[in-house]
Amino acid sequence: MLSNIGNTLLFLNILLGISLIYFLFQDLGNKGKLISKNIYHICLFQSTLIIICFFTLIAAFVVSDFSIITVYQNSHSLKPFFYKISGTWGNHEGSLLLWAIILTIFSYFFLLYSKSHLRDYRIYSLIVQNILILGFLFFLLFNSNPFSVILPVPQEGLGLNPILQDPALAIHPPLLYIGFVGSSIYFSAAISSLLINYDGRLFAKSIKNWVLISWSFQTLGILAGSIWAYYELGWGGFWFWDPVENASLLPWFAMTALLHSLMVLEKRNLFYFWVIILCLLTFILSVTGTFLVRSGILNSVHTFANDPSRGLYILVFLSLMIFASVILLFNKFKKSNYNLNPNSKETFILVNNWFMIFYLITVLLGTIYPIFTEVLTDYKVSVGPPFYNSVIIPIVILFLFFMSLGPQTQWIKNNSYNLNLMIKILIASILINFAIIFLFKSYSLISNFIIISALFLIIYSLRDLYNLFKKKKIDASRIVSHFAFGALVLFIGLNHNFSLEKDFNLKKGEKREFENYSVKFNNLQLEEFKNYKAVIGEFEINNSQNNLSRTLYPEIRIYQSPSTITYEASIRSGLLKDYYITMSNIDRSDYYNIKFQKKPFMIWIWISVIFISLGGFLRLFKNAKKNY
Amino acid sequence: MKLKIIIYLILLNFNIVNAETNSIDSNNIFKNLRCLICQGQSVADSNSEFAQTIKLVVKDQIKNGKSESEIYDFLVEKYGEWIVYKPPFNKVNLLLWLLPYLAFVSGGVIIFLLFKKRFNN
Amino acid sequence: MQKKIIKSFILLFIIFIIGVFFISLNKNSIYDTKGLVGQKITNVQLDHFSKNKMITEKNFKENEFTLINFWASWCAPCRDEHPILLKLNKEKNLKMLGVNFKDNKKNAKNFLIELGNPYDVLAVDNQGKQSINFGIYGIPESILINKDLIIIKKFIGPIFESDYEYIKSIVRKK
Numbered sequence: 001m002l003s004n005i006g007n008t009l010l011f012l013n014i015l016l017g018i019s020l021i022y023f024l025f026q027d028l029g030n031k032g033k034l035i036s037k038n039i040y041h042i043c044l045f046q047s048t049l050i051i052i053c054f055f056t057l058i059a060a061f062v063v064s065d066f067s068i069i070t071v072y073q074n075s076h077s078l079k080p081f082f083y084k085i086s087g088t089w090g091n092h093e094g095s096l097l098l099w100a101i102i103l104t105i106f107s108y109f110f111l112l113y114s115k116s117h118l119r120d121y122r123i124y125s126l127i128v129q130n131i132l133i134l135g136f137l138f139f140l141l142f143n144s145n146p147f148s149v150i151l152p153v154p155q156e157g158l159g160l161n162p163i164l165q166d167p168a169l170a171i172h173p174p175l176l177y178i179g180f181v182g183s184s185i186y187f188s189a190a191i192s193s194l195l196i197n198y199d200g201r202l203f204a205k206s207i208k209n210w211v212l213i214s215w216s217f218q219t220l221g222i223l224a225g226s227i228w229a230y231y232e233l234g235w236g237g238f239w240f241w242d243p244v245e246n247a248s249l250l251p252w253f254a255m256t257a258l259l260h261s262l263m264v265l266e267k268r269n270l271f272y273f274w275v276i277i278l279c280l281l282t283f284i285l286s287v288t289g290t291f292l293v294r295s296g297i298l299n300s301v302h303t304f305a306n307d308p309s310r311g312l313y314i315l316v317f318l319s320l321m322i323f324a325s326v327i328l329l330f331n332k333f334k335k336s337n338y339n340l341n342p343n344s345k346e347t348f349i350l351v352n353n354w355f356m357i358f359y360l361i362t363v364l365l366g367t368i369y370p371i372f373t374e375v376l377t378d379y380k381v382s383v384g385p386p387f388y389n390s391v392i393i394p395i396v397i398l399f400l401f402f403m404s405l406g407p408q409t410q411w412i413k414n415n416s417y418n419l420n421l422m423i424k425i426l427i428a429s430i431l432i433n434f435a436i437i438f439l440f441k442s443y444s445l446i447s448n449f450i451i452i453s454a455l456f457l458i459i460y461s462l463r464d465l466y467n468l469f470k471k472k473k474i475d476a477s478r479i480v481s482h483f484a485f486g487a488l489v490l491f492i493g494l495n496h497n498f499s500l501e502k503d504f505n506l507k508k509g510e511k512r513e514f515e516n517y518s519v520k521f522n523n524l525q526l527e528e529f530k531n532y533k534a535v536i537g538e539f540e541i542n543n544s545q546n547n548l549s550r551t552l553y554p555e556i557r558i559y560q561s562p563s564t565i566t567y568e569a570s571i572r573s574g575l576l577k578d579y580y581i582t583m584s585n586i587d588r589s590d591y592y593n594i595k596f597q598k599k600p601f602m603i604w605i606w607i608s609v610i611f612i613s614l615g616g617f618l619r620l621f622k623n624a625k626k627n628y
Numbered sequence: 629m630k631l632k633i634i635i636y637l638i639l640l641n642f643n644i645v646n647a648e649t650n651s652i653d654s655n656n657i658f659k660n661l662r663c664l665i666c667q668g669q670s671v672a673d674s675n676s677e678f679a680q681t682i683k684l685v686v687k688d689q690i691k692n693g694k695s696e697s698e699i700y701d702f703l704v705e706k707y708g709e710w711i712v713y714k715p716p717f718n719k720v721n722l723l724l725w726l727l728p729y730l731a732f733v734s735g736g737v738i739i740f741l742l743f744k745k746r747f748n749n
Numbered sequence: 750m751q752k753k754i755i756k757s758f759i760l761l762f763i764i765f766i767i768g769v770f771f772i773s774l775n776k777n778s779i780y781d782t783k784g785l786v787g788q789k790i791t792n793v794q795l796d797h798f799s800k801n802k803m804i805t806e807k808n809f810k811e812n813e814f815t816l817i818n819f820w821a822s823w824c825a826p827c828r829d830e831h832p833i834l835l836k837l838n839k840e841k842n843l844k845m846l847g848v849n850f851k852d853n854k855k856n857a858k859n860f861l862i863e864l865g866n867p868y869d870v871l872a873v874d875n876q877g878k879q880s881i882n883f884g885i886y887g888i889p890e891s892i893l894i895n896k897d898l899i900i901i902k903k904f905i906g907p908i909f910e911s912d913y914e915y916i917k918s919i920v921r922k923k
Contacts, residue, residue: 235672242668297776311774312774315771318767322767326763340742340743347739350742351739354735358728358732358735365723365728366724371769371770372769373720373721377720380709381715382710382711382713383715384660384670384713386660386714387714387724503654503658586680593675593680664886677887678886680877681876681877681880682881684877685878703881706881706884707886708784
């Protein structure tokens, strides 16, 4: 029943998409300034239908309609209500539907909020947008249909992978998809702008809020994924340079570059083609990421079921997008005259883009390099954290200095540098770094530079904030984001250097001592829960230095549906540090493998990222206030 | 004067860093090794039989005075480059290690050329 | 002209990348240690299962071919390959070395009493440390080596009938 409704709705949506493209082309020929009312109606209708379609799938998950394969494979009647709903987008088919629904709604919003712009520009944007929508709908209907039925109808579902039953992971895909899909708007707008040779400044105005929205949500989405990895995967890390994580980071780099160079386009009408390239690149990278993740050609923690036909479809879609963009760009590209002063805000923004592209190329290369070596030389290599850390980190130091100085400069031509101030702040940063080493512990040379440069950015931003309160003039959004980025690097640096990790085997009743800590394995018990059994350990952590005593309860969970064993970390979060214990059984022995970690400032890493994206939202609200 | 202070402070930092003793951290090695039978996990992160065996062997080798790179070489010989997360610098991985820096340098050159053109105009 | 070259270069580059992606889609990416084939085995130091002695490379040099088989009583696929190992035992040019992997001695003995003992020599690797030296990552795994200690073939997972035929063809050639 629900399957029929869903399929019908998908099919209707395809018809609507096709008719919308037809009417849009018709409307191009019409004279008059306004887009015909019909198009608004169709767009609204299209969005409504796809929302209903999505709710149909949610309903199927809620009532556990196991006649639908997607529900059968990813749900279970005993699953908590919340995870029945989040299970809707916790799988390949459902998440694609989520992608399509956001795409449709966004293109309707674009139609609504672009009224001040040229009619043809809006129409072409919508046409491109609807071609993208159709691409996804065809993919959904013919390859990854969330409403496919299974016969005979199973009595019970297979259940959602327990590690996906988690609040952070429930919100992770929607947040990330708003980022990914938001970039489709400026992809379409860029193509449209190329087609009709739209004015650069107006183009910048029309997409800047979309860039802000997608960037801010993308940042939060990456954060949610990272938090999930921290407490669910039980490894104590928060970033693994896993191909799937990289896939979400690549568009973020492009968006960040775009976010900055768009300001130059808007203020000075420079870098038009560069901005266009970034617009196209961002969405292309989003789809590339989807391709890499969904086709299963990369070995990653998250693997969706491996299915080459899926990969092939996305690859064809991707190639069409790339070729269309590149050929259009070739035809329209004109050499423009850059009137740039080396000492100006424009230059610093260019420098930002330079670094962003460097990060992008490094991460992209690292992610896809194993594919190339395997295909071309039949040689399998792993590119992991040590590669990214050793290539990227030294460059971050330089980046942070530019990031501190850039905002201090003026547009067109900067008059003077406050060299005195710069040196003072540099000395202050070095002194603070020195104090940290002196009071606590020394660390490597590169860490020294990282922490000094992060402090440099933080102090500069604080000074800007102080001036802001005095003058009430400068824009706080930039300061918040830059300050938070400095804080992020600082806390990651401190976290890295002051973490304590111990890996050892213990039997019940045994105790292990190291540095000032002792870990005692007090107790072990078996408990039954609604949908799993758990072996729960009780560990007492003592710190002899400050008489601290904590008890942690890591678990080994045995799930029946699907039958999986997960290792639940026990984490005591605090303002200054987290204590983190995971326990795993060693086969054929009474011993358990214990991982004990002390991770300083974890909370502050999360908070910094929230503030980075907050900067984006602040700018968005400011823009909204200005316009309406 | 100020410059002198900065240089002095940096030198001070240097001294402390150099004083640090060099002991091999087994955890660090585990993190750089891929657990071959897992999905994208390192040996440090994995609870699998294979990871536990590797940990024992690495600890043994450290005890026997092997250096970090000797341990990696041994494992690469036995399991191929797939096991180390830091691809060794060789013919196949040449592009991987060079391209990022090449991109970085050429980015800088492009920006420099933009200004040069302006001055010529 | 120059522009055209740049343009076609960019297009070719994109086609190249997409082409590689396309090929990799249809490529099996399951990893194995086939790279070990052709390498020489060194540093063998296996404990004998019951006697207090060491098994080293010297023991391999005496035989035309040796099949080193890693097994354990707790490993289910090891039961599946056992009949084939028994058949292989009858090959004249082939010596069978069993390595009992992370196992309990009593269980291992019972396993061999129940299913028969195909091994000419039986060694033990209690903690699994020696297995790393052979590039093992999950049992059952078997390695076929010749007199010069060169690895001829590695079998990952249980040995099947087809593998039996293959081993037979190589061993009988000499």
